[in-house]
Amino acid sequence: MDMILFEEMSIGDYEQVVFCQDKASGLKAIIAIHDTTLGPALGGCRMWPYESEEAALRDVLRLSRGMTYKNAAAGLNIGGGKSVIIGNPKTDKSEALFRAMGRYVESLNGRYIIAEDVGTNEYDMNNIYLETDYVTGSTARAGASGNPSPKTALGVYYAMKRTAKEVYGDNSLQGKTIAIQGLGNVAYDLCQLINQEGGHLVVTDINQEAIQRVVRDFDAKAVGVEEIYGVTADIFSPCALGAVLNDETIPQLKVKAICGSANNQLADIERHSQLLSQLEILYAPDFIVNSGGVINVADELSGYDEERATVKVKAIYEQMGQVFEIAKREAITTAEAANHLAEQRIAQMLNVRRTFLQTGKSAICKR
Numbered sequence: 176m177d178m179i180l181f182e183e184m185s186i187g188d189y190e191q192v193v194f195c196q197d198k199a200s201g202l203k204a205i206i207a208i209h210d211t212t213l214g215p216a217l218g219g220c221r222m223w224p225y226e227s228e229e230a231a232l233r234d235v236l237r238l239s240r241g242m243t244y245k246n247a248a249a250g251l252n253i254g255g256g257k258s259v260i261i262g263n264p265k266t267d268k269s270e271a272l273f274r275a276m277g278r279y280v281e282s283l284n285g286r287y288i289i290a291e292d293v294g295t296n297e298y299d300m301n302n303i304y305l306e307t308d309y310v311t312g313s314t315a316r317a318g319a320s321g322n323p324s325p326k327t328a329l330g331v332y333y334a335m336k337r338t339a340k341e342v343y344g345d346n347s348l349q350g351k352t353i354a355i356q357g358l359g360n361v362a363y364d365l366c367q368l369i370n371q372e373g374g375h376l377v378v379t380d381i382n383q384e385a386i387q388r389v390v391r392d393f394d395a396k397a398v399g400v401e402e403i404y405g406v407t408a409d410i411f412s413p414c415a416l417g418a419v420l421n422d423e424t425i426p427q428l429k430v431k432a433i434c435g436s437a438n439n440q441l442a443d444i445e446r447h448s449q450l451l452s453q454l455e456i457l458y459a460p461d462f463i464v465n466s467g468g469v470i471n472v473a474d475e476l477s478g479y480d481e482e483r484a485t486v487k488v489k490a491i492y493e494q495m496g497q498v499f500e501i502a503k504r505e506a507i508t509t510a511e512a513a514n515h516l517a518e519q520r521i522a523q524m525l526n527v528r529r530t531f532l533q534t535g536k537s538a539i540c541k542r
Contacts, residue, residue, distance in 0.1 A: 178229055187240055191286070192232075195279040200271035202260065205232055206279065207239035208287055209255040212521050215285050216256025217311070217473060218242040219292025220276070220299075222264040235259040241438060242469070245462040247517040248494065251473050256287045264294035273299050277306030285309055290323070290472050297322050311472035318479045323468035326484065328364030330467020330491045331436045335369075335410060337495040338434045338459045343409070349373035354408040354430065357415025358385040361436045361465075365414065366393050379403040380415070410434055413461075418442040420458075425450050434459035441510060448510035460513035463494055 184192065190211060195204040208216045218239060225231040235257050243255025260276065262268075280289050280303065290311045291300055300313040313319050320326075335353070340346035351374050355362055358380040366376055366389050376395035379402065380386050389395045398406060404427040411430045413419045417439035425447060433440070433456060440461045441447040451458045467488040474484040494516075502512035 178232060180232070183236060187236060189236065189239070192236075193279065193283070195276065197272075197275035200269060200275045201262070201267065202272050202275040203228075203262070204258060204260045204276055204279070205235045206258040206283070206287055207235040207256060208283075209236075209239040209257075210243040210521065211254035211286060212524050213247060213251070214253040215288055215309075216242070216254040217246065217251075217288040217290065217469065218255060218257035219290045219469075220258040220260060220295050220303075221292040222260040222262055222268070222294030222299075224263045225259070225261050228261070231259050231261050237439060241462050243521070244514060244517040245466050245469060246473070247520045248463055248513060249466040249470050249491075250494075250520070251470065253288070253473055253476070257292075258287070258289060260294075268299065270302050273302035274306050277303035277310070280309050281307035283309070288476075290469070311475045316475075318475075320471050320475050320479050320481070320484065322360070323471045324360035325364050326471035326488050327361045327436060327465055327468035328368065329485070330470065330488045331361065331365050331412070331414075331434070331464055332368040333489050333492040334459055334464040334495045335412070335434045337492045337499075338410065338432050338457060341496075341499050342432045342457050347372070351375065351409040352377060352407075353410050353412055354378075354403055354406040355412045355414055356380075356403045356419065356435070357413065357437065358382065358389050359414065361468075362412075362414035363389065365412070365436070366395065370394070377403070377406050377408060404428060406430075413437040413440050420447050420451070422447075425454070425456075428454070428456060430456060432457040432459065434464055435461065436465040437461060438465065444510050448508040452508050457499075458509050459495060460498060460510050462517075463491065463498060463513050466494075467491060 189209050191208040193206040239257035246253045288309045297312050297314045300310050301315040303310045304313040304315045314321050336346040349372055353369055353374050354377045370393040378389050378395045379398050379400050386397045390397050404424045407429045410432045413435035420440050421442035470487050471484045498512045502509045
C-alpha cells in the first residue's frame with residue numbers, strides 16, 4: 176500500500192482501525208473509529224466492491240471522520256465511526272458474513288455501534304444483531320427504528336427549505352425547480368416530499384428503472400447523467416456519489432443553491448467551497464443536510480420513540496440556520512462554518528471525557 180496507516184491516522188487524529196477477516200464466510204472488512212469524545216462511535220456499514228484494499232481503507236477513514244462531524248453538529252452524544260465490507264452487495268451477502276461482522280463489533284465492547292449504509296439494509300443488521308447488541312436499525316430488536324432512509328430524506332427536505340429561505344427569502348419549495356442527481360431510497364422519498372409541496376423535479380440516475388419510477392410517480396423530467404449539472408434550476412441536490420462538486424462541474428451549475436444527501440460532495444472542501452462562494456451559489460454542508468438518518472437511529476440508544484426522533488430530525492432546519500449565521504458572522508464559507516459548529520461542541524467536551532470506554536452502564540440496553 177502507498178498509504179502509511181499510522182501517519183494517516185495521526186494526520187486525521189483517528190483513534191482506532193480494526194481489520195476484520197473471516198475465511199469461512201469470506202468477510203473482509205475494516206472498522207474505523209475516528210473520535211469518541213462525545214460518546215461511543217456510531218456509523219453505518221458500507222458494502223462495496225472496492226477496486227483495492229487501499230481504496231476501502233481510504234473510504235472508511237474519510238467516512239468515519241465525517242461521522243464525527245455529523246454527529247457532533249447534530250447535537251448527539253455519540254462519536255464518529257464507520258465500517259466497510261469489501262464485496263458485491265448483490266452477490267456476496269450471507270448470514271455467516273454478517274454474523275462474523277457482528278462478532279467483530281461485539282469484540283469492541285460498545286466503542287463502535289454499527290448501522291446500515293450503502294449496500295446494507297435492516298435485514299443485514301438483523302443478522303449482525305444475532306451476535307451483538309451494538310447495532311441500530313435492526314427490525315429484530317423490539318422498538319427498533321428500522322430503515323433510516325425516510326428520516327434521512329425528511330432531514331434533507333427541512334435543510335432544503337431553510338436553504339431556500341436563505342436564498343429566496345421564504346422557505347417554500349412550491350413552484351421551485353429542484354435538480355436531483357441519484358434516485359436511491361433517500362432521493363425517492365425526497366422527491367415525494369418536494370412533489371407534495373408543489374416543487375418541480377429534474378432528475379437523473381444511472382439506473383433507468385429508478386428514473387422511470389420517479390418520472391411516473393412525480394411527473395419529473397429526466398435528463399442525462401452529465402446533463403444534470405447544466406440544468407437551469409433553483410436548487411441542485413446531489414444524492415448519489417461524493418466529489419461531484421469539482422473543477423469541471425461547478426462552472427456548469429445554473430442554480431443559486433446546493434442541498435443534497437450525498438456524502439463528501441466537495442472534491443476539495445476548501446477550494447471548492449470557496450469557488451461556490453465566489454459564484455454566489457449557497458452550499459448547504461452535506462453532513463448537516465444528511466444527518467436525519469443517524470439522528471433517527473441514535474434515538475434507539477435511549478429507547479426509540481418515532482415522534483421524538485422526528486422532532487429532532489426536523490430541527491436540522493435550525494441547525495442549517497446556525498451554519499448560515501456563523502458563515503455570515505465570521506465571513507467564512509458555509510463548509511468552514513459547519514466544521515466550526517462541530518469542532519466547537521467537541522472542544523467543549525474534550526476536558527470532560529476524551530476516550531469512550533464501556534463500563535457497567537451500557538450505551539444500549541442489553542437483551
